[in-house]
Amino acid sequence: MNNEQYIMEHILIMRDIEEVMEVEGKTIVFETNRIDNIENIRDTVSENNRLFCVKLRLNQEITSIVFKEEWQNIPLVFYPTGLGNVRDLIGALPLIRKPNIKFFLDGGKEQNYEAVQILSSLGVHSGILINENADWEKLTDLMYYALCGKVPHAPIEPFQYLYDIYNRNTIADYDAVFFNDTDVFECFTTKDTKNHPLPPPKEGNAWQEFCYEASPCAACEGWRICLGKYAALEDKTECRNFTGKWLNLIENIKFKEPTG
Numbered sequence: 001m002n003n004e005q006y007i008m009e010h011i012l013i014m015r016d017i018e019e020v021m022e023v024e025g026k027t028i029v030f031e032t033n034r035i036d037n038i039e040n041i042r043d044t045v046s047e048n049n050r051l052f053c054v055k056l057r058l059n060q061e062i063t064s065i066v067f068k069e070e071w072q073n074i075p076l077v078f079y080p081t082g083l084g085n086v087r088d089l090i091g092a093l094p095l096i097r098k099p100n101i102k103f104f105l106d107g108g109k110e111q112n113y114e115a116v117q118i119l120s121s122l123g124v125h126s127g128i129l130i131n132e133n134a135d136w137e138k139l140t141d142l143m144y145y146a147l148c149g150k151v152p153h154a155p156i157e158p159f160q161y162l163y164d165i166y167n168r169n170t171i172a173d174y175d176a177v178f179f180n181d182t183d184v185f186e187c188f189t190t191k192d193t194k195n196h197p198l199p200p201p202k203e204g205n206a207w208q209e210f211c212y213e214a215s216p217c218a219a220c221e222g223w224r225i226c227l228g229k230y231a232a233l234e235d236k237t238e239c240r241n242f243t244g245k246w247l248n249l250i251e252n253i254k255f256k257e258p259t260g
Helices: 035-048 086-096 111-121 136-148 159-165 208-212 237-255
Strands: 011-014 027-032 050-057 076-079 101-106 126-129 185-187
Touching (some): 111 136
Parallel strands (some): 050 076
16 A cells, blocks of 8 residues: 555445455455454455455544454555544554554544644554645644654655655645545445445546636645645635645755755
8 A cells, every 4th residue: 555556556446345246357445434344345355356455434533443463464544533542552553553554534623633643653654634624734733744753753644645756747636645536546336325425536637627717726836736625715825825835845855955
């Protein structure tokens, strides 16, 4: 599940285990809220396809999850509600400080910024989901920690992903790290999407519409890494400031001229 994989493959997102058995030779993200079904999903998907990861949306904190040794070779991406009590996490560290496990927390919850930093400092791959409810100041602090922190720590997404793929000659879209880039992920129609609808596919490069319509977003300094993700915000001052700093930081770290 390294960052290069996201841009090299076309991947199906599925939720129905019976439909998985009807396809062959595909790479699959299986999305579920059933933590007790992980091994069965792995076995079923792997029979005729390749498992990219199991994506788990859970209504519980990380410290309330009972992690298993049997999961150590299964790629897992958890979307929990939060971290929980840090002291309760220590015993689980040998099982979650693995390259096959990631945790993504909601950026709309203030406590999750510190939680992601704690996870990273403990060697656990994690990320913050950036949305319209983000705390832009805390997000900026987390970005600097992720990319400039001198103390060893695990990657923090989407900062690490964007740094890895960034190229001065192209746009850089970090939607893929959260499975939202429909140029990479295809939402396979399932029998039950009523309660948990999958995102619709993009029609062409939807971000181009911002340029055609002369949107203020297209004139933003951070446009090349945002592509209008926060266009619905009435006041775009903070997101513009954040993405501009993010772009400049990547440029300075990745392409700075050596001194001396």
